[in-house]
Amino acid sequence: MISTLASALIDGLALSMLYFMIASGFSLIFGLEDIVNFAHGSFFMLGAFVSYEVVSYTGSFYLGLLAAGIAMAILAALVESGLLRRKFGNEMAIIMLTLGIMYIIHHGALLRYGAASSTYGTIPSYIQGTLKPGPIIINKYRLFIIVLGFIIAGGVFLFLNRTNVGLIVRAGIDDVDMAKALGANTKRTFTLVFAVGSALAGLGGAAAVGWIYASVDLGLNYLFFAFAIVVIGGLGSFKGTFYAALLAGIIHELFAYYIPFLAGPSLFILMAAVLLLKPEGLLGGATQ
Amino acid sequence: MKNILELQNVHVEIEEAYVLQGVSFQVPEGQLVAILGRNGAGKTTTLESILGLWPPFDGDVAFKGESLLGVPPYKIAQKGIGYSPDSAxxxxxxxxxxxxxxxxLNQDSADLEYAYELFPLLKDHSANLGKSLSGGEQKLLALARAMVDKSNELLLIDEPTEGLSPENSQKVYRALDKVKERASVLLVADNLQLAEKFAEKFLVMANGVVEEKGNIEKLIExxxxxxxxxGTGVQ
Incomplete structure (x- = not known):
């Protein structure tokens, strides 16, 4: 009984961290730039395959993670500065552009990988297998995802709250024109946030490969998850996104262990409940 | 006397509304120029067009002799222009x-002491969120934010005492007295007394144009x- 509950909570926390890694960037980009980036899930999926390829080629798991983050940051910076920036203020054009990018990445990946799922051939031995403290069984790789997620959350929190660029990001989420009028280079900040947010998605995708495998479906699935979590947490709220991801991941796995047929829709049930009780989301309007 | 700011025949459209229809005036260095006018006269748009938030489609805005046309707002602010909007x-x-x-943001290190000297009550609230302040306190914070950077040579201040209690208005008066010693000011005055108390020059706007301007004595006399x-009671 206790071991099942512990496993559900560990798996739930691990899933929460994957949710957080994709949703935090989605939330920051939406909050600062008013962009619903439909390609964000594709960056998650592409990060998974970039990492899978790099690990297959080099045998280095950490190089795979790093490559996924960097590749998605570069791709996103190019997309933002080369395409989206020209259409800022035109919501329909931004939607069509990001939808187009999503389809290009999706079908490109489908051509290359088909419908099959892939996982790492090798990961470091210390994150393979399980830990067994008493009756509890803990999957080491899921523990690794939890640690990685908390490190990233801490890093982003420090970035937002302890740096001038973070201050500009939070100010920009409140009132971007006023931030400009005070001397903030919001154009550069937009690109940076777009790149960092997409790098987090790529890193999340890379981390997912060792658990839920890389597949083309990841893109669309995780886009929906990110959207729901951002709504639950409150649009543009980093802390809200973190708490929402925690809640959503743990609830999903508790259902998966105890009432499996409710696991799939649990995220959207949670979203509906939050929208009914607190339409602005858990921490709507808070940017820290 | 050199002009720190000069607008020449500035025309601005906002979403097809022709708001500024050829605005021209100067702000001499070290002086405070007050803009007066009824609601909708184009006063706030004038300040925002100087900052590049509503770029003119015709005419010129020059700061220290250098045109600001085509310069993005953040670079205009970095040239040494502080801004306090009317709605905080x-x-x-x-x-x-x-x-x-x-x-x-233009300073290498943030020195906030000057802002706390101007408005000591802000120091007591320094760790509080902006949204927790009262409306009047938010207005003082917006003013302090515009004034805190001592390197700013020009301040654009929009209706600083509108909606403030007499006590808070006095705090604004004291702050204006202090910043006038080191910076030029273009002030949208929400009442005639404010202009008469602080301005060396004035201009009156109506329907997007400057109808009257001159030394403040002209307005007083x-x-x-x-x-x-x-109009009585409007400004």
């Missing part, structure tokens, strides 16, 4: 201290100007 527009989810730090363009 503080960052509600940032603390008071963080709001003030946003006013020091000629009550017809105020009656014609401002």
């Amino acid at each position: 527009r503080i960052f509600s989810n940032l603390t008071v201290e963080e709001n003030l730090r946003m006013g020091t 000629n009550s017809e100007i105020a009656e014609k363009y401002l």
